Amino acid sequence: xxxxxxxxxxxxxxxxxxxxxxxxxxxxxxxxxxxxxxxxxxxxxxxxxxxxxxxxxxxxxxxxxxxxxxxxxxxxxxxxxxxxxxxxxxxxxxxxxxxxxxxxxxxxxxxxxxxxxxxxxxxxxxxxxxxxxxxxxxxxxxxxxxxxxxxxxxxxxxxxxxxxxxxxxxxxxxxxxxxxxxxxxxxxxxxxxxxxxxxxxxxxxxxxxxxxxxxxxxxxxxxxxxxxxxxxxxxxxxxxxxxxxxxxxxxxxxxxxxxxxxxxxxxxxxxxxxxxxxxxxxxxxxxxxxxxxxxxxxxxxxxxxxxxxxxx
Amino acid sequence: xxxxxxxxxxxxxxxxxxxxxxxxxxxxxxxxxxxxxxxxxxxxxxxxxxxxxxxxxxxxxxxxxxxxxxxxxxxxxxxxxxxxxxxxxxxxxxxxxxxxxxxxxxxxxxxxxxxxxxxxxxxxxxxxxxxxxxxxxxxxxxxxxxxxxxxxxxxxxxxxxxxxxxxxxxxxxxxxxxxxxxxxxxxxxxxxxxxxxxxxxxxxxxxxxxxxxxxxxxxxxxxxxxxxxxxxxxxxxxxxxxxxxxxxxxxxxxxxxxxxxxxxxxxxxxxxx
Numbered sequence: 001x002x003x004x005x006x007x008x009x010x011x012x013x014x015x016x017x018x019x020x021x022x023x024x025x026x027x028x029x030x031x032x033x034x035x036x037x038x039x040x041x042x043x044x045x046x047x048x049x050x051x052x053x054x055x056x057x058x059x060x061x062x063x064x065x066x067x068x069x070x071x072x073x074x075x076x077x078x079x080x081x082x083x084x085x086x087x088x089x090x091x092x093x094x095x096x097x098x099x100x101x102x103x104x105x106x107x108x109x110x111x112x113x114x115x116x117x118x119x120x121x122x123x124x125x126x127x128x129x130x131x132x133x134x135x136x137x138x139x140x141x142x143x144x145x146x147x148x149x150x151x152x153x154x155x156x157x158x159x160x161x162x163x164x165x166x167x168x169x170x171x172x173x174x175x176x177x178x179x180x181x182x183x184x185x186x187x188x189x190x191x192x193x194x195x196x197x198x199x200x201x202x203x204x205x206x207x208x209x210x211x212x213x214x215x216x217x218x219x220x221x222x223x224x225x226x227x228x229x230x231x232x233x234x235x236x237x238x239x240x241x242x243x244x245x246x247x248x249x250x251x252x253x254x255x256x257x258x259x260x261x262x263x264x265x266x267x268x269x270x271x272x273x274x275x276x277x278x279x280x281x282x283x284x285x286x287x288x289x290x291x292x293x294x295x296x297x298x299x300x301x302x303x304x305x306x307x308x309x310x311x312x
Numbered sequence: 313x314x315x316x317x318x319x320x321x322x323x324x325x326x327x328x329x330x331x332x333x334x335x336x337x338x339x340x341x342x343x344x345x346x347x348x349x350x351x352x353x354x355x356x357x358x359x360x361x362x363x364x365x366x367x368x369x370x371x372x373x374x375x376x377x378x379x380x381x382x383x384x385x386x387x388x389x390x391x392x393x394x395x396x397x398x399x400x401x402x403x404x405x406x407x408x409x410x411x412x413x414x415x416x417x418x419x420x421x422x423x424x425x426x427x428x429x430x431x432x433x434x435x436x437x438x439x440x441x442x443x444x445x446x447x448x449x450x451x452x453x454x455x456x457x458x459x460x461x462x463x464x465x466x467x468x469x470x471x472x473x474x475x476x477x478x479x480x481x482x483x484x485x486x487x488x489x490x491x492x493x494x495x496x497x498x499x500x501x502x503x504x505x506x507x508x509x510x511x512x513x514x515x516x517x518x519x520x521x522x523x524x525x526x527x528x529x530x531x532x533x534x535x536x537x538x539x540x541x542x543x544x545x546x547x548x549x550x551x552x553x554x555x556x557x558x559x560x561x562x563x564x565x566x567x568x569x570x571x572x573x574x575x576x577x578x579x580x581x582x583x584x585x
Binding site for chain 2 (some may be wrong): 019056058059060077078079081082084086088090092093094095096097101104105106108109110111157
C-alpha cells in the first residue's frame, strides 16, 4: 500500500452496531495505522462513540469485522484492553480517591506491581502538569484538570493505542491548548491516537488522517488538508445580512462563488479568491451588515458533504 | 458425585457467562475498596453491627428472662441461647446486604465499574470482587457480634467457633442476593423496597420463635433465605449436627452461586451493550 507508514493496528470492514431497531453504525470500513493520529469527525449521534466502544472491546460488534492488533474483540477482549488506554467521554474518575490513588489503583487493574504504579503515577502527573495536586481529591479540580488526570490514568499501562472520546468537549480554550500539546507529545513518543471530535479545529490540529462520519456512515476520508482540497474551494466569504433577510439576499449573490450555503444566520460563499468574491457582491449592490473572508475548514467540508453544520 | 460430574459441565458451561469464566482479578476490586475505606470509612462499617447488638443486650437484660426455655433439636435451651445465633445470622445478612446496595451507585453515578471494565477486568471480576467485599463486611459484623455473644455467655460451647465460618457463608449468600437485587434497582426510590422485604424476613425466619410455632405453615420457612442461616447457626451453636444442616449449607451456596451468575448477566447487559 502506498503511503502507509505503519502497519494497520485497527481494521474495520462493514462494521455495524445496532441497538434494537436503531442502527448506530452502518457498515463502516476504516483502518488505523501504528503511530498515526486518526480521527472520527462528526456531530452528536454520528456513531463515533459507538465505534469507539467497539474498538475498546466494551461493546460487542453486531456484524462486520473488527480487528485490533489483529485480535477479535469477541474472543480476546481482555488481551486487547490490556494494550489500550481509554479516555471516555465522561471522566469516570474515582471521586472517593485522591488524584494519585486514582492512577495507582487503575494501574493495579492491569496487574502492574504497586511500587511501579506509585512511581508511574507521579511521573504521569508531572507529564500532565498536575504533580502538585497528587494528594488532592478529584472533586475540587477544574474540568480541564480532571481531563488531564483521566489522560494520565489512561497512560498507566503504557498503551500502544490511546482512545480519546471527545477529549476537549466542554473545556475552555486555554485548557484545550494544554491538552492538545500533551497529546501531540504522546504522538511523538509513538503512541497511536484514535479520537472522536465534533470540533474541526481539534481534528485539524491533531489528526493525520480522519473520517467524516454522519448518521452512522463514513462520508469522506483523508488528511485534513486533502479533505479541504477535495471538498471545498480554498476560501470562504461569510456574509451577514439583517436578521431574516438571508433568503431574500441569496438570489442576489447567486453565482458569485463556486457554491453557496444559506444558513439561518449567514450566507457562505465558497470561492478560490474570497476578496474577489466580496468585490463582486459589492458590485451587485447587495449590502451585508458584515463580511468576512477566511480559509476553508473541515466545518465547510462537513457542510458540503452532509448539508448540515457540525455543532448545532 | 460421579453422576453429577458426568452430567453437569455442558449445562453449566452455557449458564456461566464468559465474563465469569474469564474472571482473573476479583481481588483488584477488593484492593480498590480497601484504598477507599482505609481512610476513615471503617467507622461506617460499625453502624450495621450496633442494631443486632442492641437486640442482643435487650434480650439478655429484658424479655429473655420473661420467656421460658425453648426446645431445639430435642434439647431445652434458654431463650437467650435460642435467639442469639439467629441475631448473628441477621447481622451477617445486614452487613452483606447494606454493602451491596453500593453496587447501584458503582454501576450508575460513580462509574466505578465502567472504568474497571475498560481494563483487562471483566464483569465477572466486578461481580465476584463486590460479592467477596460484601462477604468480608458481613463477616466483620459477625466476628464482632460473636465476640459480644461469647462475652455475654451466649455461646454454648467451643462449637461456637464454627459460627464464624458459618456466618461467613450466610454473608456470602446475602452478598450474592444483595448484588443481584442492586442490579435491578432503577432509581434511588427503589431502595424503599429493600427494607420492606428484609424486615418480614428478619421477623419470620424462626428468628424469635421456633419453627414448630409456624404449625402447618412451617414449610414456608424454607423459602426464607435467612431461615437457612438461622437454623444452621442455631444448630451449630449447640453442637448439633442434624442432617438438615447439610440442606441449609447447600441452599446458601446455591443462592450465592445463582445470584452471582445473574448479577454478571445484569452488569454485562447494563454496561457492555
